[in-house]
Amino acid sequence: xxxxxxxxxxxxxxxxxxxxxxxxxxxxxxxxxxxxxxxxxxxxxxxxxxxxxxxxxxxxxxxxxxxxxxxxxxxxxxxxxxxxxxxxxxxxxxxxxxxxxxxxxxxxxxxxxxxxxxxxxxxxxxxxxxxxxxxxxxxxxxxxxxxxxxxxxxxxxxxxxxxxxxxxxxxxxxxxxxxxxxxxxxxxxxxxxxxxxxxxxxxxxxxxxxxxxxxxxxxxxxxxxxxxxxxxxxxxxxxxxxxxxxxxxxxxxxxxxxxxxxxxxxxxxx
Amino acid sequence: xxxxxxxxxxxxxxxxxxxxxxxxxxxxxxxxxxxxxxxxxxxxxxxxxxxxxxxxxxxxxxxxxxxxxxxxxxxxxxxxxxxxxxxxxxxxxxxxxxxxxxxxxxxxxxxxxxxxxxxxxxxxxxxxxxxxxxxxxxxxxxxxxxxxxxxxxxxxxxxxxxxxxxxxxxxxxxxxxxxxxxxxxxxxxxxxxxxxxxxxxxxxxxxxxxxxxxxxxxxxxxxxxxxxxxxxxxxxxxxxxxxxxxxxxxxxxxxxxxxxxxxxxxxxxxxxxxxxxxxxxxxxxxx
Numbered sequence: 247x248x249x250x251x252x253x254x255x256x257x258x259x260x261x262x263x264x265x266x267x268x269x270x271x272x273x274x275x276x277x278x279x280x281x282x283x284x285x286x287x288x289x290x291x292x293x294x295x296x297x298x299x300x301x302x303x304x305x306x307x308x309x310x311x312x313x314x315x316x317x318x319x320x321x322x323x324x325x326x327x328x329x330x331x332x333x334x335x336x337x338x339x340x341x342x343x344x345x346x347x348x349x350x351x352x353x354x355x356x357x358x359x360x361x362x363x364x365x366x367x368x369x370x371x372x373x374x375x376x377x378x379x380x381x382x383x384x385x386x387x388x389x390x391x392x393x394x395x396x397x398x399x400x401x402x403x404x405x406x407x408x409x410x411x412x413x414x415x416x417x418x419x420x421x422x423x424x425x426x427x428x429x430x431x432x433x434x435x436x437x438x439x440x441x442x443x444x445x446x447x448x449x450x451x452x453x454x455x456x457x458x459x460x461x462x463x464x465x466x467x468x469x470x471x472x473x474x475x476x477x478x479x480x481x482x483x484x485x486x487x488x489x490x491x492x493x494x495x496x497x498x499x500x501x502x503x504x505x506x507x508x509x510x511x512x513x514x515x516x
Numbered sequence: 517x518x519x520x521x522x523x524x525x526x527x528x529x530x531x532x533x534x535x536x537x538x539x540x541x542x543x544x545x546x547x548x549x550x551x552x553x554x555x556x557x558x559x560x561x562x563x564x565x566x567x568x569x570x571x572x573x574x575x576x577x578x579x580x581x582x583x584x585x586x587x588x589x590x591x592x593x594x595x596x597x598x599x600x601x602x603x604x605x606x607x608x609x610x611x612x613x614x615x616x617x618x619x620x621x622x623x624x625x626x627x628x629x630x631x632x633x634x635x636x637x638x639x640x641x642x643x644x645x646x647x648x649x650x651x652x653x654x655x656x657x658x659x660x661x662x663x664x665x666x667x668x669x670x671x672x673x674x675x676x677x678x679x680x681x682x683x684x685x686x687x688x689x690x691x692x693x694x695x696x697x698x699x700x701x702x703x704x705x706x707x708x709x710x711x712x713x714x715x716x717x718x719x720x721x722x723x724x725x726x727x728x729x730x731x732x733x734x735x736x737x738x739x740x741x742x743x744x745x746x747x748x749x750x751x752x753x754x755x756x757x758x759x760x761x762x763x764x765x766x767x768x769x770x771x772x773x774x775x776x777x778x779x780x781x782x783x784x785x786x787x788x789x790x791x792x793x794x795x796x797x798x799x800x801x802x803x
Contacts, residue, residue, distance in 0.1 A: 340582075341582060342582055342583075404622050405617045405618070405619050405622040405623040406622060406623055406624055406625040406626075408579060408617065409615070409617055409623045409624070409685070409688070410625070410636075411579055411609070412577055412579060412609055412610065412614060412615040412617075413609060413610035413614065413636070413637040413640060413688060414606045414607060414608070414609035414610035414611060414637070414640050414641060415606070415610075415636065415640060416602070416603075416606050417602065423625075423628075423636070424625050424627075424628075427625070427627035427628070428625070428626070428627055430627075
């Protein structure tokens, strides 16, 4: 029944991506339109999930928020992969002092939580989505570097790497043509796990007001806004919380499912 | 410098006092071995696991791990290889010298159709348009006895049998018509019938290309089928060398005598205990 987890993950992730795509062409209400006459409506008709303190339709806000979530996640994970994977492969292929330097640098990066890094960056260059993405991306580099290195070490013991080198393939070409495709599966798993972490970090940052300023409120910002009405309209906070929790859950299930699906032995590798 | 057989020709491969050490402790695993290989000759290198035969082969290819240190001399067609960097060695690998690996299950990249892998070896050393490369790859796959080479070229390794894969590996090693082919136990992982067919193929293809061959094996029978001369390696040293006939019929070193005796099971009377190498050559420090 492990596949059940994988498919639940696929379903939840697909739902978030679908929400983001739908929000590009259609939302039930204008997610920016303040309606003072419609504030704090409970869930029902015509506002399916109710309205917030400004009278904005919560479902519409959620849909638009998914856009930010997906965008931040994709950019942050790409950034982390672009930084971490080459470092990891380099360390895995060359070994020796190169490996030691890469490992120590990732250790140092590990010491900075994404949130702390984001707060530092926000203080230096100002809070924005870009700041959040860059901070989350940088903070995720060590995970990618380590997973890539571990997987590369295993691939390097295979005869086809030796065979490629014995055919006169240079180190560089070998790494791109033979190492990367063979560790891609493990990297995919890491990407989905990192994506989940990125969503959580982004939500925390926007909750603290360190990520996306209005007018494209992400889910974390919705939580922040709902906090004001926690006693008068507690259900309001439920929706963005649920959205965050379910999308992170989905990505983790997807990552775990993929890992089991691809190769049970990869557990040790990663 | 050349210590060839006295007939005045330059040996293709001349290895002199080759020593290989590993790691910080500089543990020596190959203790100053010397041998030479004439153009077109096939030389068998026999020894048990850990005797240093694969390490010797990798030293010739320049593919030892970073923590290995190689001293002595390895000359390929008069050119010194010891001390050459990767940049200088890479153009030689696959073109002048190539290697057939032991385990056909792992010698091919699982993420790539085999045709592309063979084409990669070709394109690394020859500038050909893609279409021409494809044609040449299919030709070579046909030459190594693969049926329907067009289909095989597009297949991933997991879709091929062990024998088919080893034929692909042989095609990769021979496509650039190298002068020296190092075969590292190329048939050990195959079952006996496939083994015989792959040996026959190697025999024919080496002749067709005119390549010399350093054939590594632990199996005397296999070596005697393919090689003219044989080296016996034990614990990082060459203990015996000579023609196959000579080593087979009149082995001088007790270890070789043990090997020959264990290979001749037909000489054992029914009901008698089978001979072991230890009957002839007892070693103290066995782990």
